[in-house]
Amino acid sequence: MKTNQRFLLTLLVAASTLAGAAMAVAPVADPDRAPLPPVPAWHGKSEKLAVKPSDPWITPAEKSSLTATATYAETAAYLDRLAAASPLIRVERFAKTPQGRDMLLVVASKDGATLDPAKPLLLVQAGIHSGEIDGKDAGMMLLRDIALRGKDGLLDRVNFVLVPIFNLDGHERSSAYNRPNQRGPVSQGWRTTAQNINLNRDYMKADAPEMQAMLGLFNRFDPTLYMDLHVSDGLDFQYDITFGWQEPQYTKSPAINRWFEGVYRSQANAGLKGAGHVPGPLILAADDRHPEKGLMLPAFPSRFSHGYGDLRHMPAVLVENHSLKPFGRRVLGTYVLLEQTLKTLASDGAKLKAAIAADRKATGPEVVAWKSKADPVRSIDFLPMQADYYTSPASGAEEVRWLAKPAPAAVVPLYGSQPDVTVTPPAAYWVSAVDREVIDRLRRHGVQMEVIDAPRTVDVDMIRVADPKLDATPTEGRVMVHAAGFAHERRQETYPAGSVRVPTDQPLGALATMLLEPQGEDSLFTWGFFPALLQRTEYIEGYVIAPMADAMFERDPALKAAFEKKLAEDPAFAADPQARLAWFYARTRYYDARYLLYPVGRELAGR
Secondary structure (H helix, E strand, C coil): CHHHHHHHHHHHHHHHHHHCCCCCCCCCCCCCCCCCCCCCCCCHHHHHHCCCCCCCCHHHHHHHHCCCCHHHHHHHHHHHHHHHHHHCEEEEEEECCCCCEEEEEEECCCCCCCCCCCCEEEEEEEECCCCCCHHHHHHHHHHHHHHHHHHHHHCCCEEEECCCCCCHHHCCCCCCCCCCCCCCCEEEEECCCCCCCCCHHHCCCCCCCCHHHHHHHHHCCCCCCCEEEECCCCEECCEEEEEEECCCCCCCCCCHHHHHHHHHHHHHHHHHHCCCCCCEECCCCCCCHHHCEEEEECCCCCCCCCHHHHHCCCCCCEECCCCCHHHHHHHHHHHHHHHHHHHHEEEEEEEHHHHHHHHCCCCCCEHHHHHHHCCEEEEEEEEEEEEEECCCCCCCCCCEEEEEEECEEEEEEEEEEEEEEEEECCCCCEECCCCCHHHHHHHHHHCCCEECCCCEEEEEEEEEEEEEEEEECCCCCCCCCECEEEEEEEEEEEECCCEEEEEEECCHHHHHHHHCCCCCCCCCCCCCCCHHHHCCCCCCHHHHHHHEEEHHHHHHHHHHHHHHHHHHHCCHHHHHHHHHHHHHHHHCCCCCCCCCCCEEEEEEECC
């Protein structure tokens, strides 16, 4: 609400009180606020989870009747106070943000300072998009109830680790105008970090200090289950909480996926339904204006949290609370899901650990890039909401208007992906010591590698890229690279001391393959970590190459035929003297043999 409107409203209320008039003063509408659909009525058993206003351990969100979220300072103060009151809770400052804030980590355990590795461990992060902050407030409520209100039994067989605010700098860029499609809290954080990085696109390239810190937590805790808590955008539907993982046909962790589908989903759904919530599968709309046209669930690239978890065989659940449901309802649903997840890990965590071990032993061909599939992959049950349509003078097109009323259950087509590029990983990759940033990222991911302490000559398969193109605009702080072709050639390379050999027969072999195969949709090559190979640094003058080319043209009939074919097929080339001479230069021994040569070697058999 604007300042002058608040002032006017204050005067009206004061005048009404002074006159003794028993009248309700209607709030002045803020024309800048997004017009959301009406709020559907809802009540559920989970409403009892919120404590009374007089409770000394009421959370900041509960003080607002679950309409406002805690600030960073309030969050830190509450959690520190909770840790001081309970031996079950430990708070750490585990990293610094670019703006210098301390990132918070809460460990809830009965194990003391050293966690029992035999126990399942649940790692939960909230606020990767800090306007989508339901998990922070739900987590604070649950930690209180574990520490002080009789739910400590949840820790008998499971350890619980919470990062309450992942995108902390974005969290403090708070405003009532940050999330126009979302109903509450009253003020919301910003989607990206202070460096304008979307952390849920940064898992592979790991440029953000926050993401590098999160990778450190993965390596430190090796979580049995990792949950990434979000709030949706897009269409309206009846579900108030949706969750999912990489679909079975796309997964690189089939044993983990079977546990998700056979154990977790049914127990999570039962817990949520019993508390009055409406759980649903993770879904996107093929057309946000017309959900009846079908839904979409693609193969999520590994730059996303649950795609990354699937790739490194770390069970990962993406939770998307529904943005049009009130903040309080979403917080309560998240609490229920977290509590149920702890219960499921207590009863079935050993099976999940066995599935993780099985997936980490798997080897074989890897799909490193996917593309859209035109036909539906299957049908899916869907609980839609009613809508009507109108012609918008602003867009000049038909727009949807959601009516906040349930529509009949429907079965709709589900669209997805199909493999685009599949590779057979080599026994190992070789990365030169000169590519320090690449080696740094491999280390941060926890990839196992051998560092050589003296130069070593190795027979390797290397890849030369053809016709590379840079994106016209940056993506997440980098300019991505795409190539029209990838040609393999056998070479003998000498790697200097400090270079690394990265075996693929390791728990993170699939992750190493995606990072180092240049055709991978989230490879370090694609993300622009190898700009040097795109640059030529030596040239030849026309007065030198022209007579050389004339001589080459005369003495090599095959070369002459190829040149004449090029002239006939490419008029622009034929009319460009420099391009013609460059064609010959590329076929001389003076040409830079490393131009467009991807520098990562693929180890040949018989090392």
